[in-house]
Amino acid sequence: MLVWGGDAAGGAPFVEADPANPSRVRGFDVEVAERIARGLGRRSARFVQVQWSSIDQSVERGDFEIGLSGVEDTPTRRARHAVTLPYFEFREVLAVRPADRDRIRSLADLRGRRVATLGATIAYDMLLAARDSTGLLPVSYDDDVHPYTDLMSGRVDAVLLDHIIAQRALRRLGGTAFVILAHEVATGHYVGVLARADSVLRDSVDAVLREAMRDGSLEQILRRWNVWDESQGVLFERVLRGGVATQPAGPPVAERVIAYLPSLARAAGVTLAVSVLSMALAVIVGLALASARVYGAAWLRVVAAIYVEVVRGTPLLLQLFVIYYGLSGVVRLPAFLAAVLALGLNYAAYEAEIYRGALQAVARAQLEAARTLGFSEMQILRLIRGPQALRYALAPMTNDFVALLKDSALVSVITVVELTKQTAIFATNVGSWVIPGLLCAIAYLAMSLPLARLARRLERHWGGGVHPA
Amino acid sequence: MSKLLTIDRLGVRFGARDVLRGLSLEVSRGEIVALMGPSGVGKSTALRAVAALQPFDEGRIVIDGFALEPGAVPPESRLVPLRRRVGLVFQAHALFEHLSVRHNVTLALRHVLGRSGAEADATATQLLETLDVAPRADAWPRQLSGGEAQRVAIARALAPNPALLLMDEPTAALDPARRGILGTTLRRLCEEQRGLLIATHDGEFARAHADRVFILTP
Numbered sequence: 001m002l003v004w005g006g007d008a009a010g011g012a013p014f015v016e017a018d019p020a021n022p023s024r025v026r027g028f029d030v031e032v033a034e035r036i037a038r039g040l041g042r043r044s045a046r047f048v049q050v051q052w053s054s055i056d057q058s059v060e061r062g063d064f065e066i067g068l069s070g071v072e073d074t075p076t077r078r079a080r081h082a083v084t085l086p087y088f089e090f091r092e093v094l095a096v097r098p099a100d101r102d103r104i105r106s107l108a109d110l111r112g113r114r115v116a117t118l119g120a121t122i123a124y125d126m127l128l129a130a131r132d133s134t135g136l137l138p139v140s141y142d143d144d145v146h147p148y149t150d151l152m153s154g155r156v157d158a159v160l161l162d163h164i165i166a167q168r169a170l171r172r173l174g175g176t177a178f179v180i181l182a183h184e185v186a187t188g189h190y191v192g193v194l195a196r197a198d199s200v201l202r203d204s205v206d207a208v209l210r211e212a213m214r215d216g217s218l219e220q221i222l223r224r225w226n227v228w229d230e231s232q233g234v235l236f237e238r239v240l241r242g243g244v245a246t247q248p249a250g251p252p253v254a255e256r257v258i259a260y261l262p263s264l265a266r267a268a269g270v271t272l273a274v275s276v277l278s279m280a281l282a283v284i285v286g287l288a289l290a291s292a293r294v295y296g297a298a299w300l301r302v303v304a305a306i307y308v309e310v311v312r313g314t315p316l317l318l319q320l321f322v323i324y325y326g327l328s329g330v331v332r333l334p335a336f337l338a339a340v341l342a343l344g345l346n347y348a349a350y351e352a353e354i355y356r357g358a359l360q361a362v363a364r365a366q367l368e369a370a371r372t373l374g375f376s377e378m379q380i381l382r383l384i385r386g387p388q389a390l391r392y393a394l395a396p397m398t399n400d401f402v403a404l405l406k407d408s409a410l411v412s413v414i415t416v417v418e419l420t421k422q423t424a425i426f427a428t429n430v431g432s433w434v435i436p437g438l439l440c441a442i443a444y445l446a447m448s449l450p451l452a453r454l455a456r457r458l459e460r461h462w463g464g465g466v467h468p469a
Numbered sequence: 470m471s472k473l474l475t476i477d478r479l480g481v482r483f484g485a486r487d488v489l490r491g492l493s494l495e496v497s498r499g500e501i502v503a504l505m506g507p508s509g510v511g512k513s514t515a516l517r518a519v520a521a522l523q524p525f526d527e528g529r530i531v532i533d534g535f536a537l538e539p540g541a542v543p544p545e546s547r548l549v550p551l552r553r554r555v556g557l558v559f560q561a562h563a564l565f566e567h568l569s570v571r572h573n574v575t576l577a578l579r580h581v582l583g584r585s586g587a588e589a590d591a592t593a594t595q596l597l598e599t600l601d602v603a604p605r606a607d608a609w610p611r612q613l614s615g616g617e618a619q620r621v622a623i624a625r626a627l628a629p630n631p632a633l634l635l636m637d638e639p640t641a642a643l644d645p646a647r648r649g650i651l652g653t654t655l656r657r658l659c660e661e662q663r664g665l666l667i668a669t670h671d672g673e674f675a676r677a678h679a680d681r682v683f684i685l686t687p
Contacts (some may be wrong), residue, residue, distance in 0.1 A: 363563065365559050365563035366564075369557070371522065372552065373556075373625070374581040375580065375581055387567050391567065
């Protein structure tokens with residue numbers, strides 16, 4: 001049995017759940033895997049689901065023998081893993097709105113415009129290079145559906161992706177939703193990826209692929225999935241002649257790490273900005289909710305309690321999607337704003353509970369003493385209850401801020417490239433998580449440790465010894 | 470001598486239980502009145518009703534012409550005349566934990582009565598001297614002994630210069646020598662037309678220092 005890995009979330013024609021039997025997968029990568037299994041003399045092929053961007057790490061861990069799922073031939077991949085012969089040639093094509101078809105012909109026409117693609121792809125690397133040369137703004141997505149819906153809604157001005165993905169999106173969205181520019185930006189190849197140590201198996205797979213090109217079975221597979229075109233014939237001939245040019249190796253790792261430091265610093269800045277703004281929103285909304293729960297009329301207390309329970313009881317990820325994609329029919333929020341809103345409104349529920357607990361922790365007798373002295377309810381809150389509650393709340397608030405700093409990594413699903421996302425892109429690029437992961441951890445610690453220290457200092461400064469009576 | 474406080478047939482029920490029934494008493498200016506009885510007999514409840522912290526079900530309370538009627542406690546906005554006339558010293562002192570001794574005393578002077586900082590400080594210093602805790606002016610409440618905390622609580626209640634001072638179990642935290650000193654202090658506070666109503670179960674203290682003693686029985 002051949003164990004192979006791919007991402008069924010990538011969908012047809014690569015790998016998708018079979019509509020007739022969703023526990024099985026189908027697609028041309030599935031059939032290529034089965035053809036390879038037969039050629040290797042294995043009796044069957046077993047599919048392992050893996051997130052597309054993690055295929056390399058997963059195959060190296062030994063989760064499966066070969067990864068096949070529109071895996072691109074890149075210099076890094078060749079340097080870090082055992083890579084098969086190319087079995088498909090794709091074109092990187094630009095998609096634009098119909099109104100822009102005469103204005104935009106290449107990346108050079110996209111100065112200052114937002115251009116979407118999948119993260120950790122050749123296309124994304126091309127956009128990053130173009131950012132420096134032509135000044136376009138790359139936007140990275142985790143899936144290949146939303147770049148096109150965001151193109152239609154105006155959030156981005158162009159999408160650069162493989163022609164198979166572009167054509168599929170066009171079919172899904174109704175044929176006239178956008179225009180695929182005829183002239184390709186670049187070409188690339190899909191390959192199978194194996195663990196670095198598996199070069200012997202890789203050579204056997206290469207032999208099977210050559211055989212499948214010769215006997216026409218690979219062509220049949222590609223024709224069955226409607227992805228066959230002349231360039232595949234040309235590719236096969238080149239491969240069989242032995243003249244296929246693999247990508248040259250990139251610069252050494254140390255150089256790439258240094259090249260990535262500025263974008264990592266920028267991403268850390270994004271993380272910090274998202275976190276600080278979200279926390280500010282969370283504190284304001286949390287105070288309002290806590291006041292409603294402690295001082296409000298009965299109906300207001302119920303409304304605030306429902307908000308807290310609903311927001312705490314549903315995943316932040318879902319809330320992000322609802323605010324960014326779900327509301328896009330009503331209000332089209334920029335990604336950064338949507339991220340701050342979702343995180344802020346989510347954490348407001350937790351802050352509200354902290355403040356409510358802190359307000360209620362101030363001894364009742366003190367509040368009564370204040371009443372007998374003639375203070376108004378507002379004065380009691382401002383002069384007696386609030387200041388003491390703030391001290392109780394300070395430590396849990398700091399904890400929450402540190403948690404928020406890390407939860408902010410989730411906003412990458414709505415195209416905000418923050419520290420964790422940038423690290424993942426970086427890791428894919430250099431083919432290892434060790435150095436990027438270390439740098440990323442250092443950056444997070446550099447942001448959270450001073451906060452914890454500040455909180456401790458403030459607690460000491462305020463006497464530290466406030467005990468609930 | 471005019472009556473500072475008149476409690477007329479006061480009744481308080483918690484659910485079906487009578488906590489207080491038919492309590493009547495009067496306090497005149499310059500007089501110390503003790504309200505005695507075992508724990509749980511409703512002494513504190515009576516004080517709380519007079520301080521408008523607690524609703525009552527029957528009877529009437531009149532403080533220097535300001536009347537409280539049975540039913541819910543009126544909103545604070547309507548209680549301003551009462552708040553100016555009545556001070557309450559809690560058994561647990563209930564000092565503001567986040568403020569120094571001095572600021573515990575000055576807070577109401579500045580924010581309720583609108584006195585300037587300097588004026589409030591002068592009043593506080595004088596009160597703390599009278600009560601013999603001036604050296605602790607910059608201490609935090611948690612640093613005080615029980616006796617010191619009580620005297621600070623008295624100073625805080627006296628700062629707005631109420632005509633009627635209510636005290637709940639003032640001798641609870643004190644040794645016999647301190648009780649004697651407290652009695653003398655209270656007597657001094659009664660001069661200048663002030664009246665004191667003290668809830669206590671300490672019969673010796675009541676007999677030694679009160680002008681009149683009311684005994685509540687269960």
